[in-house]
Amino acid sequence: MRTLTIACSIAALMAATPLSAQTLNVATAGDQNMVDYVKDYLGPMFEKAHPGVKVVSVGTGPGDSGSQKIYEKLDAQKASAATDFDVVVIHQKAAGTMVKEGLLAKYTGGVDTAKLVSSEAAKNALGADVSGYVLPMFQSQTALAYNADLLKTPPNSFAELKDWVSKNPKQFGYNGIKGGMSGVAFVTGWVYAFGGDADKLVKGPYDPAVKAGWDGALADLKTFNKNAVITPGNAGTLDMLNRGEIAMGPVWVDMFYSWQADGKLPPNMKLKLAAPGMPGQPMYYAVPEKTAHRKLAEAFIALATSPQVQADGIVKRFNWYPGIDAKNLEGKLDQAAWNKLFTDITPADLSSKAKPFPIAPYFNDILESYEKKVAN
Amino acid sequence: MAPNMLSQRQLALILIAPGLFLVAALFLYPLGFSLISAFTRPDGSLTLEWFAKAFELYSGDILFTIIIVVTSCVLTGLAAIAIAGTLTLGENRWVVGTLRALYRWPLFIPFIVAAQCMRTFLAKNGLMNNTFVSLGLMEPLSATSFLDWRGIIATFVWKQTPFVALLLAGALASIDRATLEAGRNLGASRPRVLFELALPQVMPTLLVALVLSFVTMLSVLSVPMMVAGSQPTMLTVDMAFRINAYGDYSTANALGVITYLISAGAAILYLKRGLAKEGAP
Numbered sequence: 045m046r047t048l049t050i051a052c053s054i055a056a057l058m059a060a061t062p063l064s065a066q067t068l069n070v071a072t073a074g075d076q077n078m079v080d081y082v083k084d085y086l087g088p089m090f091e092k093a094h095p096g097v098k099v100v101s102v103g104t105g106p107g108d109s110g111s112q113k114i115y116e117k118l119d120a121q122k123a124s125a126a127t128d129f130d131v132v133v134i135h136q137k138a139a140g141t142m143v144k145e146g147l148l149a150k151y152t153g154g155v156d157t158a159k160l161v162s163s164e165a166a167k168n169a170l171g172a173d174v175s176g177y178v179l180p181m182f183q184s185q186t187a188l189a190y191n192a193d194l195l196k197t198p199p200n201s202f203a204e205l206k207d208w209v210s211k212n213p214k215q216f217g218y219n220g221i222k223g224g225m226s227g228v229a230f231v232t233g234w235v236y237a238f239g240g241d242a243d244k245l246v247k248g249p250y251d252p253a254v255k256a257g258w259d260g261a262l263a264d265l266k267t268f269n270k271n272a273v274i275t276p277g278n279a280g281t282l283d284m285l286n287r288g289e290i291a292m293g294p295v296w297v298d299m300f301y302s303w304q305a306d307g308k309l310p311p312n313m314k315l316k317l318a319a320p321g322m323p324g325q326p327m328y329y330a331v332p333e334k335t336a337h338r339k340l341a342e343a344f345i346a347l348a349t350s351p352q353v354q355a356d357g358i359v360k361r362f363n364w365y366p367g368i369d370a371k372n373l374e375g376k377l378d379q380a381a382w383n384k385l386f387t388d389i390t391p392a393d394l395s396s397k398a399k400p401f402p403i404a405p406y407f408n409d410i411l412e413s414y415e416k417k418v419a420n
Numbered sequence: 421m422a423p424n425m426l427s428q429r430q431l432a433l434i435l436i437a438p439g440l441f442l443v444a445a446l447f448l449y450p451l452g453f454s455l456i457s458a459f460t461r462p463d464g465s466l467t468l469e470w471f472a473k474a475f476e477l478y479s480g481d482i483l484f485t486i487i488i489v490v491t492s493c494v495l496t497g498l499a500a501i502a503i504a505g506t507l508t509l510g511e512n513r514w515v516v517g518t519l520r521a522l523y524r525w526p527l528f529i530p531f532i533v534a535a536q537c538m539r540t541f542l543a544k545n546g547l548m549n550n551t552f553v554s555l556g557l558m559e560p561l562s563a564t565s566f567l568d569w570r571g572i573i574a575t576f577v578w579k580q581t582p583f584v585a586l587l588l589a590g591a592l593a594s595i596d597r598a599t600l601e602a603g604r605n606l607g608a609s610r611p612r613v614l615f616e617l618a619l620p621q622v623m624p625t626l627l628v629a630l631v632l633s634f635v636t637m638l639s640v641l642s643v644p645m646m647v648a649g650s651q652p653t654m655l656t657v658d659m660a661f662r663i664n665a666y667g668d669y670s671t672a673n674a675l676g677v678i679t680y681l682i683s684a685g686a687a688i689l690y691l692k693r694g695l696a697k698e699g700a701p
Contacts, residue, residue, distance in 0.1 A: 221665075222653065223645070
């Protein structure tokens with residue numbers, strides 16, 4: 045893969061140089077749909093607006109390991125005059141490391157659309173200060189999915205959810221913490237709701253004594269679990285919702301919509317983001333410190349984070365939440381696409397209740413405390 | 421003659437060398453490595469803290485794993501005896517023929533595929549319950565989900581029974597049929613012939629097959645992960661979680677050592693029986 049990446053970059057450079065045109069190399073960590081998004085959608089649009097520029101899209105593979113490959117490449121080219129990549133699309137964990145090691149440029153001041161971003165994740169990537177270095181491409185979010193036929197008014201908060209579950213035993217299901225991130229997100233949301241100062245978990249600093257304050261919340265969660273169903277995995281929760289075996293459960297929003305589009309979930313399913321909120325994760329646009337095309341890279345990201353592109357590309361074509369504040373998209377989307385993404389969870393909900401995951405040491409503390417106090 | 425002998429011995433060494441190398445490189449080295457990691461701190465000093473952590477967090481799962489695997493072994497043994505006994509002593513040719521054609525199938529289905537099938541088959545509103553409901557055998561409201569410990573046991577038994585039955589049927593086919601026929605002639609029922617004449621003669625085979633199944637089931641990750649929720653769950657899932665969520669190889673290795681000890685328990689039972697037999701006149 046790496047050889048291929050390098051070969052592609054070299055080929056692109058060779059193809060571009062004789063024409064004395066500029067080539068913008070965009071490296072994307074993530075699944076193939078994200079690479080295609082740049083190659084088939086963003087790239088051609090940018091080329092049209094900037095004659096003589098060629099956009100080359102390279103994928104480095106899904107998950108944090110995809111971002112790790114971008115990090116290794118930039119790290120290896122630290123000493124050279126210019127890096128091969130001009131724009132990178134990366135995960136939160138890698139973004140923190142790259143900023144710390146000075147591999148990324150502080151570029152958002154040169155991009156107008158940076159003003160449209162409201163999410164906390166644009167400043168803080170799992171505890172690392174990344175403000176100025178990144179703009180979110182999209183936000184993926186967890187939420188409670190529920191069957192609207194069985195449940196007219198879904199709980200508005202975790203406290204209401206607790207009551208609802210004690211009155212409706214075995215109607216709520218989640219996948220614990222070992223079966224995928226939607227369950228982890230639910231447990232994190234629970235600790236945010238009942239474990240004291242949620243802000244500190246997100247912003248730090250780390251204090252090992254904080255976890256002792258979660259005992260009450262986790263004891264409650266253990267009681268809660270007696271009336272909940274533990275499902276086998278992210279897909280397991282969706283499966284059980286589909287078969288009507290549970291009426292509510294936490295899911296990834298983009299997974300929920302693609303399952304519904306494929307007919308694997310009935311249309312009467314809806315989403316709810318209960319207060320104080322549940323975590324989600326963004327992907328970031330960033331610019332390497334040593335890119336040879338800084339201005340062009342900034343223009344590319346400005347286009348990618350403009351309301352129209354966020355509306356048409358991110359929301360309508362790929363069912364992701366926008367990286368910029370959703371209220372900027374009003375009027376840019378046709379009503380059907382708007383309804384689909386924002387009827388259940390309004391832009392105001394997203395901006396107030398879409399939380400980041402906690403900083404890494406607290407994150408591990410939450411998981412291990414859960415294992416100790418709830419699961420065993 | 422002597423040089424020739426020597427070269428034959430060398431030849432033998434050369435012949436076993438690749439096997440020995442594979443065992444050393446792919447089993448002994450990782451085993452030693454995981455043992456060391458389970459008993460040492462990052463600075464190299466000896467410690468039992470990983471075991472303390474393993475027991476603190478996963479004592480319930482250790483017990484759960486043992487119960488699941490032992491129960492599955494017992495049920496697998498019973499099902500395999502029923503199948504192998506029918507194949508050996510059955511008198512209805514149609515039944516024996518059908519059974520012979522069908523019973524090996526699960527052998528060729530990987531655990532992960534079996535687990536995926538069970539996920540939709542055993543669910544509350546899954547294929548099995550829906551079939552019962554549509555046949556009028558069950559009220560829809562009384563349907564329950566089997567996607568918990570029962571699902572894991574069902575998958576294990578379904579998957580391992582053909583393996584044990586295959587070995588057992590082979591062993592039963594090779595014993596002296598005269599003894600079985602003598603029993604039948606003297607008026608013993610077929611179950612009695614099976615349990616009092618045939619089975620005692622093939623006990624070692626049954627035991628080997630069950631010990632192998634025991635170790636196999638202990639090591640399966642996909643089935644507990646896919647079929648059941650994670651509380652409680654089997655040790656394989658905990659090991660994977662320790663590594664994926666925390667990068668904590670030490671506690672994962674401590675859990676691995678506990679798994680070794682559990683499977684060593686099964687092996688010792690088997691060896692003891694074998695030794696007792698060899699010692700007998």
